[in-house]
């Protein structure tokens with residue numbers, strides 16, 4: 001029987017000709033990525049590890065250390081990287097949110113299996129990688145043994161048709177899917193179709209990343225010309241990898257078509273994205289206290305470019321805080337070179353160090369009781385970004401930037417008809 | 423391995439997130455203190471009432487969210503098992519890897535209320551309400567998973583295999 005993308009990759013890495021839904025398989029893991037938090041609590045330095053060349057350590061969630069325990073974790077991470085000669089060690093200065101660092105260094109490769117401690121590891125699916133988050137204990141085990149087990153879940157396929165309109169981004173596509181179809185618990189997502197060519201790589205990664213919010217196991221994209229060029233520019237050359245395309249007779253739990261031509265900006269109401277995301281025209285014009293552009297999903301260079309273009313020459317509304325967190329130090333430097341950070345700060349935004357920080361309410365930019373936030377990050381759970389009595393709406397960087405200027409949830413397409421958006 | 427547990431249950435609803443069980447501010451605390459914040463918003467004071475051996479029952483999509491090791495907190499409080507209509511797969515794996523049995527049983531939230539006593543066998547995959555006698559079947563856990571549970575979690579297993587110094591903190 002034919003296999004989906006993810007079934008093919010798992011079969012290959014399990015040394016099997018075929019796998020099917022429900023089967024438990026033991027796979028070789030090609031890349032294991034550890035994050036700073038793993039070293040902060042309960043870390044025991046292993047006696048031996050499988051292969052240092054297949055390991056990366058990325059400082060991201062709590063850098064520079066906001067607490068003594070995080071600082072001590074940093075020391076343990078450095079000791080580990082030194083003792084085991086981990087070359088792919090992204091310490092403070094080369095740091096960034098792990099999924100961004102994985103992407104910009106070509107660590108997620110087509111047809112391979114990548115494991116990482118963080119739940120948004122499905123981001124790597126944008127590059128045709130079987131990537132998922134596995135929790136600290138299991139990642140530790142993979143570090144030691146180089147293997148782990150997976151149970152093959154059924155796959156839902158999304159077929160894109162038409163062309164992504166200007167002013168609509170990957171975030172809007174994802175929110176449309178989450179709002180319309182709800183959770184995909186214990187399912188994989190697979191994307192493709194003729195409309196895919198109009199969705200740039202940054203938007204694909206936003207979509208893949210947010211698979212976690214609808215509880216998907218994996219969310220994978222095929223390798224087309226756009227993806228091939230992206231990977232080549234990051235040192236993953238065609239010929240060095242084997243992409244996985246689905247078989248024509250692959251079996252899916254559902255196949256759903258998304259007509260890109262018809263899409264408009266979407267917003268999720270507080271609490272969850274699942275069946276709680278709506279076209280922006282249906283959303284109440286709530287005044288907002290804080291607007292946030294950042295995270296592994298939407299702190300990419302393209303996101304900052306869009307936000308900068310919207311706020312250029314204008315001012316953030318009085319009483320609104322606009323926080324912008326570039327997803328990595330590399331994005332930060334590029335955005336600085338391109339003038340985006342200047343535009344943003346001139347308009348009144350605060351540009352922060354590249355870290356997870358505000359996205360998970362751990363350090364900086366927390367919300368107080370009764371506040372309303374509009375975020376382009378990944379999660380709008382109650383209490384996620386600070387007080388459980390704050391409300392978190394979610395939208396694209398364009399919508400967040402436009403709303404920061406007006407002080408309430410605003411459709412970026414209505415801001416200035418002359419303005420060109422990507 | 424003894425795979426049968428008989429204990430008092432606590433029932434929570436659908437889509438309980440990891441942020442609701444292990445809030446970001448608790449991530450700055452050592453595990454014993456962090457464990458005092460499970461369900462801090464959902465059921466304030468619950469951690470004072472829960473006893474070692476209790477079972478937590480949940481609805482659909484239990485544990486949606488991040489990879490933070492919530493299971494370590496449940497273990498700290500002595501929770502003996504998790505049973506849900508449906509688990510987020512990352513959360514399920516985390517539970518098993520910390521040696522906490524997690525069983526998927528459709529219909530469980532209708533069959534149990536707070537304070538009921540449940541008898542469950544996670545190897546055979548069934549549960550029973552000792553008062554009403556209602557018995558429900560879930561999926562049996564695969565042998566690979568039972569092996570990890572029998573070892574008390576993945577770290578003790580690695581210690582036994584010589585990857586980590588003994589004794590370890592699970």
Ligand code: SF4
Pocket residue numbers: 061097098099118120294295296297355356357359360377378
């Ligand atoms: S940016 Fe947010 S969602 Fe992404 S890895 Fe960091 S904490 Fe998680």
